Amino acid sequence: MLDVSLKHYLLVAALMFAAGVGVIISRRNAIAVLCGVELILNAAALNFVAFNRYSAPSGRLDGQVFTIFIIILAAAEAAIALAILLNLFQQTNTVDVDEADTLRE
Amino acid sequence: MDIDFGTIMFFALALVAVVPAFMVVLARDIVRVAFWLLASLCGVAGLYILLGADFIGLTQVLVYIGGILVLILFGIMMTSKDPLRQKAGASGQRSVVTGLVTAAIVFAVLAAVVLGVGFEEGKGRSDGSPTTTALGEALLTDYVLPFELVSVLLLFVLCGAAYMARRRREDAHA
Structure with a gap:
């Protein structure tokens, strides 16, 4: 039976990161793109906690502290992004990222 | 087994x-x-x-x-x-x-890095004791400046989000 090690967690985080990138590439709804960003942030936070568990000097919790900051910043980012999207919806009646191209024309 | x-x-x-x-x-x-x-x-x-x-x-x-x-x-x-x-066609994907x-x-790129680099695995923190006390101590000693900064940031962000998301008055009728 194999032992679960740091590499397994890093591979799980890499899969979640890849899924997040895939969401950002393939979705057109801006809120779904935001969900992809959340997946990527979670993958990064999982890496921090895994490194903290497997390679930090004993007794140190720096990786977990960074994860707390990531979660706080993700909350701030979600609140601001949704406020912007609400404004976009009021202006253009859509949250489709392909149609929000007023500045381009 | x-x-x-x-x-x-x-x-x-x-x-x-x-x-x-x-x-x-x-x-x-x-x-x-x-x-x-x-x-x-x-x-x-x-x-x-x-x-x-x-x-x-x-x-x-x-x-x-x-x-x-x-x-x-x-x-x-x-x-x-x-x-x-x-x-999926209309506004989906x-x-x-x-x-x-x-x-x-x-x-593929990330997996190549993860499997290629030999990360040093120390003993780490494996005793499984509760972390809340230690995290609180870390946040109020080593990380007190980022902690305060991030709380001020959160305050500004929430004020900004509330300001931006509020419903505008109809200016057309004014």
Whole structure:
């Protein structure tokens, strides 16, 4: 039976990161793109906690502290992004990222 | 058969974290996207607890699932006309294939790095004791400046979000 090690967690985080990138590439709804960003942030936070568990000097919790900051910043980012999207919806009646191209024309 | 309980839990939770993450790419409409994201976040919370980070795991449940996901659902309710009936062609997805191919390339690069670099595995923190006290001490001693900065940032962000999201008066009739 194999032992679960740091590499397994890093591979799980890499899969979640890849899924997040895939969401950002393939979705057109801006809120779904935001969900992809959340997946990527979670993958990064999982890496921090895994490194903290497997390679930090004993007794140190720096990786977990960074994860707390990531979660706080993700909350701030979600609140601001949704406020912007609400404004976009009021202006253009859509949250489709392909149609929000007023500045381009 | 001596199968470690922790190993079984790891693979179960990894499945719960990764499979819904890819279902977010494949899901049909925006409400299903949000609920697959919920499943994925639950899996990550379980992995945190399995890694001995009990406080982080519960914070993940409280802030991500109880806060951010509810916020996203409110956003979906307020910005789509018919959220459950958005078909893939109309306003759903650009190209699932492009997304999956990009995801595969990104994963290949990351996996090559993870498997190629020999990360040094020290003893780490493996006693599984509660972390809340130590985290509180770290936040109020070594990390007190970032902690205060991030709380001020959160205050500004929430004020800004409330200001931006409030409904404008109709200026046309004024």
